[in-house]
Amino acid sequence: MELRNLRAFVEVVRQGGFTQAAKKVFATQSTVSKAIKQLEEEIGVPLLDRIGHRSQPTAAGSIVYQRALRILAERDNLVAELEALRGLKGGTLRLGLPPIGSSTLFAPLFAQYRKRYPGIDIRLIEHGxxxxxxxxxxxxxxxxxxxxxxxxxxxxxxxxxxxxSVLVSANHLLAGRRSLDLPALRNLPFILFETGFALNRIILEACRRHGFEPTVLARSSQIDFIVELAAADLGVGFLPRMIAEQRKHRSVKRIPLTEPRTDWHMAIIWRRGAFLSHAAKAWLDLLQQSHACK
Incomplete structure (x- = not known):
């Protein structure tokens, strides 16, 4: 069972089709199709249901998908351990950062890391x-x-x-308030981030604790667009105080949200018990050093 066939299969399941999967594995669509066919012939059962342009895993495919994730993760761990043997003269830091707050929190750290470890390749992925x-x-x-x-x-x-902070139009009736809680906003449309941003989950869970589901006017991954929608009095937006203060707008009032369990609490995470490469440990050490200096 070849790893490249497993990786192609995993991407087909993730992307829901062969075209996008081919882009992810940097191969042609015919190469991905051939890889899936080889995998199905080796296992002896169909792994995908092809419905129009979409592909969904069969019952057997779901089992193979879960196992493939573990196999590929173990392969990456093996590579990371071997890289660690070479020390920090080489290796790869595989890091994911969200769009919100990264320029402030992590850009200076990137510069320090690159200066200290010039031989390490940084592979950055950005998502919610x-x-x-x-x-x-x-x-x-x-x-x-x-x-x-x-x-x-x-x-x-x-x-x-x-x-x-709650973002409201400077002309809104609530613009003069010194603080706001979520019940005060229950009848107003919300402007949230795109699906996949944890900040949405925190806000929506807090609303549900108060017994309501807010009307969502729009979702965006762009902070400036959210600020502009709030300025146009189309709804209320939410940003961490630090980010809100950086994106000041003369037509927007920034009002503290006084709501338990809604703080924007950023951390660097990794799988419990996973082997961390020297490159990853160096990032965590540098992060800890930067906090100690503040």
Missing amino acids: SDRLEDLVRAGEIELAASLLPVADEFEWQDVRREPL
Whole structure:
């Protein structure tokens, strides 16, 4: 059973089809199709149901998919251990960062890391925290920045904690308030981030604790767009205080959200008990040193 066939199969399941999977594994669509066919012939049962342009795993395919994730993760761990033998003169840091706050929290750290370890290749993936957790779980990246709390399957190292600010139009009736809680916002449309951002989950879970499901006007991965929608009085947005203060807008009021369990608490996470390469450990050490200096 060849690893490249397993990787092609995993991507077909993830992407829902052969075209996008081929892009992910840097191969042609015919090469991916051939890899799946070889895998099905070796196992002896169909692994995919092809419905139009979509492909979904069969019952056997679901089992193979879960096993393949573990096999590929173990392969990556093996590579990481061998890289560790070479020390920090080479190797790869596989790191995931979310769009929110990374430029402030991690860009300076990147510069220090690159200066200290010029031989290490940094492979950066950017997604919302929920998606990054999936990638860490699957072993595709070693470390990721994510919002706490996280599942017990992860270990973590603290980065920063910030309360949330509510963004409302300067002309809104609530613009004069010194603070806001979620019940005060229940009848207003919300402007949230795209699916896969953990901040959404934190806000929506807090709303449910108050017994309501907010109306979501729009979702975006762009902070500036969310600020502009709030400025146009189309709804209320939410940002960590640190980010909100960096994105000041003359038509937007930033009001503290006084709501328990809604702090934006960023941490670097990794799989509990997983082998961490020297490159990953060096990143964590540098992060800890930068905190100690503050």
